Amino acid sequence: MKSFILETVSKVVLFVILIFSFYLLLRGHNAPGGGFIAGLMTSATFILLYLALGPGARKQILPLNFRAFIPVGLLISALTGLVPLAGGKPFLTSAFGYADLPVFGEIEWATAMLFDFGVYLVVVGVTMSIISVLGEE
Amino acid sequence: MEVLMALVIGFLFSGGTYLLLQRRLIQVIFGTSLISHGSLLLVLTLGRLKTGRPPVLIEGYSGPYVDPLPQALNLTAIVIGFATTAFILVLASKVYQEYETDDLEELRGVDGDE
Amino acid sequence: MLFALVLAPFVLAALVPVVRKVAGPRIGLYTLPLPILLFVYLLSKTAEISQGKVIESAWEWVPSLGLSFALRLDGWSLLFTLLVTGIGSLVLLYSHFYLGPDEDLTKFYLYLLSFMGSMLGVVLSANLLLTYVFWELTSFTSFLLIGFWSFREQSRYGAQKALLITAFGGFVMLAGFALIYLVTGSLNIETVLANKGKILSSPYYPYILLLILVGAFTKSAQVPFHIWLPNAMEAPTPISAFLHSATMVKAGLYLVGRLLPILGGTELWFHTVTLVGAATMVTGALLAVKQDDLKALLAYSTISQLGLIMLLFGIGTPFSTAAAVFHLFNHAAFKGALFMVVGIIDHETGTRDINLLGGLAKKMPLSAVITGLTAFSMAGVPPLAGFLSKELFYEATLETGTMGLVSASLPWIAVGASVFTFIYSALLVLFVFFGKQRGETPKHPHEAPGLMLVGPGLLAAITVIVGLWPDLFGGSLINPAVTTITGKAYDVHYHLWHGITTPLLMSSITVALGALGYTLVGRIRAWFKSVRARVTPNYFYDQGLRLMIAGSRKLTSRYMTGLLRDYIVYILATLVTLVGYTYLIKAGGARTLQLARINPYELIMTGLLVAAALIVIRTHSRMVGVLALGVVGFLVSTLWVVFRAPDLALTQLIVETIGLILFLLVFQYLPSLSRSTEPPGKKAVNLAISAAVGILMAVLTITALGTRLYEPISAFYVDNSLKLGGGRNIVNVILVDFRGLDTMGEITVLGVAAMGVFALIKLKGKNMQ
Structure with missing residues (x-):
């Protein structure tokens, strides 16, 4: 079911959606978004590419092992939680603050965002490994 | 609105249950999907509806906001629901491949070791 | 320590x-x-x-x-x-x-x-x-x-x-x-x-x-x-x-x-314990005599001896307690040794069948001596330890006081059982080690290695030492034990010889009758073997076990039908009944609350939702079903918008999209959905249960809304999201911060589900490529 229009459009749109999903991830702490949504959005992008190009081409363009995302994501989330233990605080205690960067001005950082990044990776990993394993079967 | 939702929830549960009791695996999967929609609506409805603004803090506005907790619960539930649906879908397809039927009546008593 | x-x-x-x-x-x-x-x-x-x-x-x-x-x-x-x-x-x-x-x-x-x-x-x-x-x-x-x-x-x-x-x-x-x-x-x-x-x-x-x-x-x-x-x-x-x-x-x-x-000390104690003990003692002694297998003989003998000690505890006087403790000690020594010797015989000859053995004393002299000492100790022959405790036993049965018939008959029962004890003890020694060999043993017998005889030998030595110097053990082991049990200081000296007394007379009768009985042992055994009770405790055990297994299998197979539908019916019927019942008895106490208003377009949306769900339920085509299910999902996500849940709306939208693709991907591996007709009775049950569940859930929703047992905790999140979590999106702060551990668990579940899918796909069955 190859379609030239779909193929072309998806290639262009791919990066737009990807960037949008990152934006969703980063702003998730202060506005609607976050790891779950961004993860699903990213997966949706890849699936679009997948539908347009077929599994073989997907592997050429994106030589990513999505299954590996799951443990990596879990690890990031767990480690973020473990850090406060060293300071004698409970597991998963978060910290946040504001930093002044030269170009961007004041931005906020929070360890919870790192945690959310782990969530993001897991969601992408889970969704993509399910879909690709089914598609390649 | 809450009463209307209660009726919708009741309907979704009722229909989902009816499908669960059917003989075909695919119907069972449909049934679980309907029931999970019902549960999501149930959780949100129990936190009351439309009582304030969306739960994103706005400077200079102290409230009311709608209850954020049911939303958080539902958000994880939706994603988990997706993963479990994927799992039972794949399970069902494997069962069909193995036994060449998805009729639960015919599947009864079959054993992987046979 | x-x-x-x-x-x-x-x-x-x-x-x-x-x-x-x-x-x-x-x-x-x-x-x-x-x-x-x-x-x-x-x-x-x-x-x-x-x-x-x-x-x-x-x-x-x-x-x-x-x-x-x-x-x-x-x-x-x-x-x-x-x-x-x-x-x-x-x-x-x-x-x-x-x-x-x-x-x-x-x-x-x-x-x-x-x-x-x-x-x-x-x-x-x-x-x-x-x-x-x-x-x-x-x-x-x-x-x-x-x-x-x-x-x-x-x-x-x-x-x-x-x-x-x-x-x-x-x-x-x-x-x-x-x-x-x-x-x-x-x-x-x-x-x-x-x-x-x-x-x-x-x-x-x-x-x-x-x-x-x-x-x-x-x-x-x-x-x-x-x-x-x-x-x-x-x-x-x-x-x-x-x-x-x-x-x-x-x-x-x-x-x-x-x-x-x-x-202890009550009539109920006395009667229960002594009578059960006496019955056990007699049963064991009688059954021991007719056994062919040496180990079986010892097993019944053990039963009999345990009954004897139980009987003594039943009498419950300090004196009988001392007799019990003393005999318990002796029994451990001689029976332990006898078992070990039987094991040696088994080991060396390859059989434990009494009918094949005989004359082993020549080939296994040490084993013969050990058996002789311990078996005659069991039989109550002086000057061995068993004789002493048996004397105490006889004396205790004579002093049971005023318990009527039981008191009067105990000494007779004691002597009677002991006669048979003597017979089977003699059987162990004389039958096995003396006379001619009666049959062909699988192995050619010879004496066991020396170290193997250490155990039984030591135990046999103890029976002799205790018999000759009873006070050695009596003062340091028996009396303290009796003191502990009775709670009063018990300090009695034990002697091998204490004059001509009734117990000595009873012992003499036992030995005399036992010796006489042994000369007739062949006939006694033949006679005992010819008596076959059909209704024995074993019969009850075997039949009871058989019936129990068959019965539970029958019962289980009645409700464990192997059908998903039936199990769900059980679960839901129970749920509806229990929750419904609780409703009936606990109803009331609702509070009035300001309900949210309904806009016309919301009404249309819910109407569409219901219609789509109805299609999912009624459709005969899987493709229609999937699409209708998708419609339900998209409508639910618009409801999230209505209910001011932007995160939910976004998530649900994408999940529905991906889910749809997932369904379509899997569909090529699933058969089409041709309806099978259900019998009307079953269909009625299905309808009734689903209607009941639906009504229950609706009522539950309304009641839950109308009941407030605790203050909601949501206010905390609203107040502290920015202060403690540093974020304005409260839902996200809850997920990644306040309830981070839950999210951690959740993504783990996601990973497990993905692994499950992956494993299933790679699984090779008989029809899988």
Whole structure:
């Protein structure tokens, strides 16, 4: 079911959606978004590419092992939680603050965002490994 | 609105249950999907509806906001629901491949070791 | 130190697999030092304990249950711990020669040492609940050891029987302990003893007594629970010597002795315990005579002797208690030795069938001497130890006071059973070791290796020494035990000769009649064998077990239909009934609240939602079904928008999209959805249940909205999201911060689900490529 229009459009749109999903991830702490949504959005992008190009081409363009995302994501989330233990605080205690960067001005950082990044990776990993394993079967 | 939702929830549960009791695996999967929609609506409805603004803090506005907790619960539930649906879908397809039927009546008593 | 005493065998048991690597087939010898060490330690405490000192240690284990890990070493437990470690040492040495290097030695020593620890636990526990725990552990290790040769059908049968009967008894006993707790508020033996009056005057007393006695009777193989012991002989012979004659089967007697001061002294106690004991003693003695298998003979003999000791505890006077303790000690010595010798005979000749043996004394002189000493000790022939305790036994039966017919008949029953004891003891010695060889044995017999004879030899020596110098053991072991049991100082001297008395007369009659009986042994055995009772306890056990298994299978297959639908019907019917019932009795107390307004377009949306769901339910095409399901999902996400849940709306939208693709991907592997027609009855049930569930959920939603039991915690999140979490999106802050642990768990579940999908896909079945 190859379609030239779909193929072309998806290639262009791919990066737009990807960037949008990152934006969703980063702003998730202060506005609607976050790891779950961004993860699903990213997966949706890849699936679009997948539908347009077929599994073989997907592997050429994106030589990513999505299954590996799951443990990596879990690890990031767990480690973020473990850090406060060293300071004698409970597991998963978060910290946040504001930093002044030269170009961007004041931005906020929070360890919870790192945690959310782990969530993001897991969601992408889970969704993509399910879909690709089914598609390649 | 809450009463209307209660009726919708009741309907979704009722229909989902009816499908669960059917003989075909695919119907069972449909049934679980309907029931999970019902549960999501149930959780949100129990936190009351439309009582304030969306739960994103706005400077200079102290409230009311709608209850954020049911939303958080539902958000994880939706994603988990997706993963479990994927799992039972794949399970069902494997069962069909193995036994060449998805009729639960015919599947009864079959054993992987046979 | 007591903790170490109980734990050491368990620790060593855990190390057995490691030790096996180092020691190879000599593992038995490597484990031997531990029980010897424990035995020596206990022996060193004898002087203190016999002065009346009690060693205690306690550790609160589960305080809320009143369960403390309290241990206590007094005169009564000292005797038992010495038996367990002493005979245990001899058995370990003996096992080394008995079991060939091909046997699963790791398993054997692991079980054996665990049993040793459990048994020490039983006799050292100062808390009844702890006693129970160890008690069941001994049943369990005994089960494992009886089934050691699990490839043999008979072993499995015997192991199961022993476990079912003794664990059943233990459970009944636990109920008795629970009643004691109810009455006294404690399970500590000391405290319970102090509240003796409360128990005796409580209306629960008969139940407490009978429940606990069932436990003791099953463990000590009393009629009618004795049937497990003969089948337990499937265990390797060292195990029979250790568990099923010297130690574990005496746990029941231990408990009866322990509780004698608390529960004893009543008519109910006297009648139950003496009569069951007497019945067991007679049954065992009669059945022992007709056995062909030497081990079976010893098993019935053990039953008989246990009955004898039980009877003595039933009489319950200090004197009879002393007789019981003394005989218990003697029995452990002579029966342990006899089992080991029978094991040697089995080992050397290849058979235990009495009809094939004979004249072994020439080839196995040492075994013959050991058997002679121990068997005649059992028969009550002077000057051996058994004679002394049998004299005490006779004397005790003469002094049972005013219990009517029972008191009058006990001496006669005692002599009667003892005559048969004499006959089967003589059978062991004369029939097996003298006369002509009666048949062809599988192996050519010769004497066992010297070290294998150490165990039985030592035990035989003890019977002689105790017989000649009874005070040596009486003062240091027997009297302290009796003192502990009765609670009053008991200091009596034991003599081999105490003049011409009624007991001596009874002993003489026993020996005379026994000797006479032995000359007719062939006829007696033939006669006994010809009597075949059909309705025996074994019949009830086998039939009961068969019926129970068949019955539960029938019952189970009736409701376990293997159909998902039926199971869901059970679950939902239960849910609807229970919740519905609770509603009916607890309804009311609703609060009025301001409901959200409904806009017309919301009404249309919900209408569409219902319609789409209806299509999912009714459709005959899977494609239509999937698309309709997608519509339901998208409508639900618009509802999230209406309900001001932007995160949910976004998530649901994407999930529905991906889900749709997922469905379509899997569809190529699923058959089309052609409807099968259900019978009308089934359909009606389905409809009724789904309607009930729907109504229940709707009512539940409305009631839950109208009820508020606690203040919602949501306000906390609203107030603190920015302050503590540093984020404005409260939902996200809850997910990644406040409830981060839940999210952590959730993404783990996601990972597991993905792994499941992956594994399923890669799974190869018979029809899978």
